[in-house]
Amino acid sequence: MLSHIPDAIELVDYIDDGEQARHYQFRLVNINKPSEKNTNNNTAKHHWQDAQPGQFFMLNVPSIGEAAFTFTEPPNEQGEFRALIRQMGKLTTTLFTLPKGDILGARGPFGRGWPLEKINKKNIIIIAGGCGLAPLVNLIDSLIDNLTASQQLVLIYGAQNKQAQLLTTERERWQQHIKIYNSLDEINDQYTLVENESQGTPLDIVDIALATFIKPATTALLCGPEIMMNSAAKKLVDNGIASDDIFLAIERRMHCAIGLCGHCYLNERYVCKNGPTFSWQELQ
């Protein structure tokens, strides 16, 4: 049987990042405390540790309901995990008012994450827009950790404007190892663009980014607004990347995350169960 029941989590900490966004740190409350509810013994690996990059969890803010978020750091042995959350609707607005120490709920991990077997050791172009960088964070970290000499990784990151850019610390860290291009939709008159920064959308830099590769990029990972991803995917196909080597992370409203409530449909598929990552080929 599927479970609709969240595990209790503690809101451990949060730090602001960009405009109206925060990194939240949560801790699964009962993971290491054997109790009537949790008969797992201490040493066994809990199922949350199976979380793969690109998978998501349902955050339960009890007085409001549930919504889907991705991990920026997956649950560790102690049951601690992180997520980047933007204040958007009722649930996140309420979350932003909650104090540290509050008990909330989480269900997961859910869905099909990034296809690691198809990504490993490949030359990869990553295109992310706005909050879309969040589901890529721990993947980029692990790709960098395992980067081989012949392998190249390039990231294009687009944001509305300078204030809306997220994950600055992470991007600074990655900058040491991989090439990053930033695009800004709007800049004000006084602002001077820094290196590898341009005005426009990520699409405008795809050609430049592809030219960075010594051996051509063979794989692409996309995450962000659907219109942007669709245009980018078409452009990448035109540039010779196979449609089954282009992967998109799709976002949908979700209530159950287990393929029942129907909200996240995408043609005949459900994003929660069959996604959230799909190859461009699958979406044709």
Added chain:
Amino acid sequence: MEIYHLDDLSLLQQHLLAQYQLYQVVKNDDKQCSWQQQTKERNEPLIAELPQSSAKDFFFAEHENLLIFNGEYFQETLPTPAPFVLFGILSCDLTAISYQDQFFKDDPYYQARRQQCLLVGLDCIKPCQQGFCPTVDAGPGVREHTADIILHPLENHQWLLISTNDKGTEAIKGLSLKTCHWHFLTQRDLTLHQCEQEFTDDSDITQAIDKLNNGEVSDSFWQQLAVQCLGCSGCTTLCPTCSCYGTRSITDESEDKKVITQQRFWDSCLYEGFQREASFHNPSAEAGKRVQRFWQHKFGNEFFAEFNRHGCVGCGRCEQTCPGVIGVHSVMKRINNNA
């Protein structure tokens, strides 16, 4: 499979009433049919009429508490219904239950109710007004795998009783029944075949299904059709296979401590807000897209592949309840004429 002859239907009803809560379709003064509980004292005649509301609410409740949160942890609130029988359920609705059994196979709430239920199916020997069950392989005769017991009317108020599985056999244990000859089954087939012949021409529907699956229905057709969708949720509410739901939290602070209940409730994919995200991004903002998805879900090959049948069971309820005159018959006709 076991076949019996039943002289007196009330014997079976009384027998089942001793073990189960018994629900049966009853017609009121206004000729409206609905599922009503029967008792030993109140026991109405069995009728082969389609109730306006299907039986899906018995398993997938219209509103249902999923869990409560007490401030520390979350607790499942599974229903614990007493054993019950749906007595005289028609083939289209049985097919829909079988469809939902598959969809909700791993849903604990659905299954908690479903496990407690005995399904006594009733063959239709006359076509109903809006129905087209033969077209979508859902009737008029009860499909064996969809019911535990099948009733088939014979002449002189006699009945053929077919037990299709152990659950059915267990339920009739202790009831004195005469086994009967298999040729009654042949006779049943004949009667049902004759009934099938009496259904009106279904070429509108079969042709429209083909057009739908051959990509011959344009986006602009759906857009124009969707002008008439008022987003009332009538079709999805009455459709026996529709299963979309929403969730909400209800906080009860009346006592000294706060209890939060999470509830799920029937939703409709035809509402504009169904897929709208907090960012206002809405993949199905256009009514045409939503209406198209609804019909694709009922008749599309991609769903047929998953469930081994169409999502539509041919009950015709959407035709009757749609204020915008775009129920199944109207839509299929328009697809044929205009798409």
Added chain:
Amino acid sequence: MCADLVKTICPFCGVGCGICLKVDEQGQLLSVEPQQNHPISQGKLCDKGWSTAYAINSDQRLTQPLKRINKSFYPISWQEALTTIADELTAIIDESGSQAVGVISSARASNEDNYAAQKFARAVLKTNNIDHCARICHSPTVAGLKQSLGSGAMTNSAKDILETDLMLVFGADPTENHSILGGHIMQAHAQGTELIVVDPRVTRLAKLTPMHLQLKLGSNIALINALLHVIIKEQWFDQRFVESRTQGFEQLAKHVKDITPESVESTTGVSAELIRTTARAYSHAKRAMIFYGMGITQYVSGTNNVISLANLALTCGHIGKAGTGVNPLRGQNNVQGACDMGCLPNVYPGYQAVAELENQEKFSKAWGTKVTQQAGLTSLGMTKAAQSGDFRALLLFGEDPVVTDPDQNHVQSSLKNLDLFVVAELTMTETAKLADIILPAASFAEKDGTFTNCERRVQKVNQAIAPLGEAKGDWQWLQALAKEMGSKLLNWQSSEDVFNEMAALTPPYQAMTYQKITDNSGLQWPCTNETPNGTTILHQQSFPIGRARFICVNQVDIDESTDDNYPLLLTTNRLHFHYGCGSMTRNSPLLERETPPGVLFINPIDAKALNINHQAPVSIKSRRGYVETRAMFSDDVPVGLVSMPYHFKEAPSNQLTNTAQDPVTKMPELKACAVVVAALAKDQVPKTIQQLQEGK
């Protein structure tokens, strides 16, 4: 599981669809389903109807009387509530006289409740200060049709839609506001009935027909006069009907002689050709029906607009026959009934004029007390008099004027000025928040009674569940209050008793009983000894005033036009998934999800010029108020016109609307005022009116 299915009538709009309430063993309302064989709705409901259970079961329901002390409400007993109200009412009447007190009843409550309310006002309080919300929807209908035809109600029936050859929908959006009737119109159109839509907005029906006259706001009379001009000039009118059934045709013909289609092109924005085509189609149709709504009534020219439509129908003889008529689509489930019951200051039940001595004597005798001769105040009159301190105590039920009435700030300050303000409601509305005493009202599912729908069909409402908590039906608490004030004049054992007393005094209801209503699935008035089975079509042989009257009317422009400071026109509309002030529909998680709390529909061209994005936060300002909400791009509103639904207390359109009134009925011009719209910062969440006011 559902244990019982109770047949009753949907509590939302004036169509009066048949609904069944599903009740479980514990007496809880589970959900609803349509009545399959109801004469109008035939197994259909709109999204509001389907969501009824959410409104009734809402955890927001009031379950006990509340008393306000400073800014907070505290629960009190019914006895304490009644004593407090009775004492204060008596004191105020002693000090300031009966003109200082009044009652506003509800078009949502039953006929029985409304009859009791006007009797309470007239017999117990001794005042004609009794009114309800028809003031802001269809008072021009009552006034206009009364003058032209002699009766202010829908002349024909819903079933006529399937018997007509042409439907002329004028300033009405039936698929959104009267969805099931709108569905009948769509059905008839699909079967070949001609459909002509006259509306400044591209309504759903307008999208289905090539015949859409997208007239400029408030140019109805100019357009209708031009239609009449063509019909008369071309001799397309029904001469026999005009000669035998009407009077004043000569003057009308003279009046419109020079109003050519060309002469009104710029006023109306409709091409002369389209006007001619429409005139031809309407006059040549064998049977043609006019439907109209608040796009006709909510103007300073509301009454004259209604009169013009009557002129049009009379000229072509499209009245008094099946498939014809002048058919106002009335808003609330029982607005017809509330009018019929005499919840208007100038008439007793059955439209018997208060000013007539004979009627005063009839009611004095029937009620066993002398009724006052003094004229009563309208609801706006009461709020105005409250402002000046002349009006001191108001009992109000089932209405939310703070959200739905024009010029919200004025209403609010008037209500605050009252010495005693009592509100009976289902939930804590914006109006209830201003009350001194709040009484918990029983919902339609919790009471017996009758509603009268827009086609004059009186239908039986049946109790399905017990009143929630200590909630009471309206006539029950009015009766208790009368007793508390020492009056035994309201003395009934059951709703049926109330109905029977009313029917005996109300000629059109004369031959009705509960049993007959149930047996006939409702009865359409007049139902008298001569017409014991009711009347589906009015004016078949003659008009109540003998001959119908042609009345010449002139185009009156909207009161407030645009200028440099307020360059856009604002109109109001309704959304099909909400109803009135939203106090019921907004409890449904499904309906509430459909829009953000408040929207402004704006043409993308206007939006672009103002640098506004789809769904972006915007501000809207008129000469009277300021609100913030979200912009919704829509090609359904023409350039230069923006539109706002009035359901949302967070962003009430009535902060902005004009209070200029129809001189006859005092109907405010809710359909047109000048505004200025501006973009707010991109990430700003629109402030609710409550937040804006606290910020002040």
